[in-house]
Amino acid sequence: MQRVELADGRSCPYRIQESDRARRIRLKLSATEGMVVIVPAGTVPHRDDLERLIRTKSRWITRHLHRFAQQERVAQTWDLALPGHIHLSAINERWEVRYADPDANQAPMSTRVRVMTQGVLRVCGPESGRAEDCAHALRAWARAKAGAVLPAWLDELAQDLRMSFSRVSIRDQRTRWGSCSRHGRINLNCKLLFLPRPWTRYVLIHELCHTKIMNHGPDFWALVAMHEPQARRIRTEMRSAWMKIPAWMTTA
Numbered sequence: 747m748q749r750v751e752l753a754d755g756r757s758c759p760y761r762i763q764e765s766d767r768a769r770r771i772r773l774k775l776s777a778t779e780g781m782v783v784i785v786p787a788g789t790v791p792h793r794d795d796l797e798r799l800i801r802t803k804s805r806w807i808t809r810h811l812h813r814f815a816q817q818e819r820v821a822q823t824w825d826l827a828l829p830g831h832i833h834l835s836a837i838n839e840r841w842e843v844r845y846a847d848p849d850a851n852q853a854p855m856s857t858r859v860r861v862m863t864q865g866v867l868r869v870c871g872p873e874s875g876r877a878e879d880c881a882h883a884l885r886a887w888a889r890a891k892a893g894a895v896l897p898a899w900l901d902e903l904a905q906d907l908r909m910s911f912s913r914v915s916i917r918d919q920r921t922r923w924g925s926c927s928r929h930g931r932i933n934l935n936c937k938l939l940f941l942p943r944p945w946t947r948y949v950l951i952h953e954l955c956h957t958k959i960m961n962h963g964p965d966f967w968a969l970v971a972m973h974e975p976q977a978r979r980i981r982t983e984m985r986s987a988w989m990k991i992p993a994w995m996t997t998a
């Protein structure tokens with residue numbers, strides 16, 4: 747491990763890593779590895795070149811080092827808050843979540859989630875180190891996922907049960923799983939993706955039944971029971987449903 751002096755007088759350790767893809771020398775900072783100097787494969791950086799590069803980037807470096815120092819203090823909550831895996835029980839999908847390190851040359855303007863391949867997500871951004879930005883981006887991904895899956899599911903159920911609705915929207919409500927207006931507009935909570943499949947199916951059926959009967963009277967429950975005989979049991983089980991939602995989906 748070599749060291750280099752920063753503009754603020756601190757001495758910062760770094761290591762050199764060769765890369766086949768790198769065309770020129772660049773810096774990478776991460777909370778786990780510290781400073782890494784990436785150089786084109788087969789080249790050895792001249793110490794003067796390296797120091798010049800570090801001088802031009804010194805503000806960026808000190809800003810990140812400061813952030814990493816702060817992160818160490820919140821490391822525990824950080825681990826709890828961000829998932830390594832996401833399980834969308836309702837549609838039986840598992841996703842691995844990878845986190846990219848902040849990178850001076852490649853960082854996009856905002857934190858984003860990319861689908862690498864089916865089952866693998868990558869969270870990257872200028873502040874991959876900030877848990878709340880990552881959670882926010884993952885939440886937007888989950889909501890888009892719900893938008894891609896739940897309306898089609900509702901459509902299919904409506905055809906099976908011979909019911910109809912005028913419109914469906916995906917929301918991120920705090921306290922409701924779904925709702926239905928007197929005009930047949932159905933809202934569904936994107937967090938339904940995290941519930942066991944029968945529970946989510948029950949919520950969709952419940953809202954579809956509201957297109958026929960708005961209130962929660964005996965006729966309504968009879969209609970629900972006709973389409974979902976386990977409705978009563980599922981409703982009881984669903985009292986603990988909020989516990990199925992991961993922390994990163996519920997924090998602001």
Ligand SMILES: [Zn+2]
Pocket residue numbers: 952956962
């Ligand atoms: Zn209802």
